[in-house]
Amino acid sequence: MRTIRLNLAERSYDVQVGHGLLANLGDHARALALGRRVAIVVDQAVADSCLDPVCTSLQAAGFSPVVLPFEGGDPAKSMATAEDLLGRLIEAELDRRAWVLALGGGVVGDLGGFIAAVYLRGIDFVQVPTTIVAQVDASVGGKTAVNHRLGKNLVGAFHQPRLVVIDTDVLRTLPRREFVAGLAEVVKHAAIADGDLFTFLEEHLEALVEQRLAADQLDWMIARNVAIKAGVVESDERESGARALLNYGHTIGHAIEAATAYERYRHGEAVILGMLAVAELGARRGFWSASDRQRHDALLVRLGVPAGVADIAADSIVQRTRSDKKRVDGHLRLVLCRRLGEAAVVDGIAESEVRAAVTHLQEHYGR
Ligand SMILES: NC(=O)c1ccc[n+]([C@@H]2O[C@H](COP(=O)([O-])OP(=O)(O)OC[C@H]3O[C@@H](n4cnc5c(N)ncnc54)[C@H](O)[C@@H]3O)[C@@H](O)[C@H]2O)c1
Ligand SMILES: [Zn+2]
Structure with missing residues (x-):
């Protein structure tokens, strides 16, 4: 234990x-x-x-x-x-x-x-x-x-x-769909805070999803995630600063959930889509290397990109990021990865950047 x-x-x-x-x-x-x-x-x-x-x-x-x-x-x-x-x-x-x-x-x-x-x-x-x-x-x-x-x-x-x-x-x-949706939060933790956990996921993702992982490895993985979340909570119990990092993939993910009336996707599935979208936004800003971004997207693809995001009007997703609590002065605040295992809260994201990221998501992962 x-x-x-x-x-x-x-x-x-x-x-x-x-x-x-x-x-x-x-x-x-x-x-x-x-x-x-x-x-x-x-x-x-x-x-x-x-x-x-x-x-x-x-x-x-x-x-x-x-x-x-x-x-x-x-x-x-x-x-x-x-x-x-x-x-x-x-x-x-x-x-x-x-x-x-x-x-x-x-x-x-x-x-x-x-x-x-x-x-x-x-x-x-x-x-x-x-x-x-x-x-x-x-x-x-x-x-x-x-x-x-x-x-x-x-x-x-x-x-x-x-x-x-x-x-x-x-x-x-736990039904497989719930399992996979939950792993989206695990990938999120790895991406923002733990490059070793990311590598572990790259090595073991299929075994994990098919529930073939050794019990001790599963325990290790869950414990790593608890430690990451615990560290963030300790530094910011009431969510005024560092805890915002946990919103990685969530602003656009929440917008996709809301645009589909919370009926089409599990929360974690929408977060997979959200992470793919912000990865593009970060890349356009030169925030991270092409190879880290490629590994990030490849892991999410292996986890499973939920279908159908191209059917949603891009506008209805972009508009919904406006009502996000994280908005400051008409610009959005988003969490972007600098490399696998490190992220930063970035202010001043223009709506045009969000739109480009959503369009990229729909074109590359829409079906
Ligand atoms: N408080 C927080 O910080 C925080 C963070 C993330 C999510 N949430 C909230 O958590 C909720 C989503 O949680 P969730 O994804 O666990 O959903 P959930 O609690 O609805 O569980 C998903 C489904 O799995 C079933 N289930 C649960 N455990 C099972 C098991 N061991 N075996 C078989 N079936 C099982 C449940 O009956 C349910 O049908 C949302 O309401 C979200 O807002 C809260
Ligand atoms: Zn979440």
């Missing part, structure tokens, strides 16, 4: 990464002196594959779990679901000592974290992420949120977990 410590003063916590960790979850929770009663927030698919070992481990360690299942899926990450779950906490008469265990992907983590942040003005919570997205990204950093009908993730709070337990065994049941 590998442990990555997030140093955030009194909000510090450990992220444990390994295989077979669910069996010891109860012991780790007991070591933190968490209250006896725990509400497990879980979606239906994850309940089927992971709930039994979690409950068994918690009960063996003396905890009394209440299970709060909900349907799952991004539309369920809503105020309505949060209200329903909060109602179930109240009905179960959970007090301030109780804690929330979020068992699932990013939807469960964001929702579970959100209700933990607001229930009785905040109770403890523990994350047990079960998708790649949640293991390498959503479970680390304390951002919790629900969607509002006027926009995604608009209502939320920073609420750090007390512990994150990442059991890589649970990924075995």
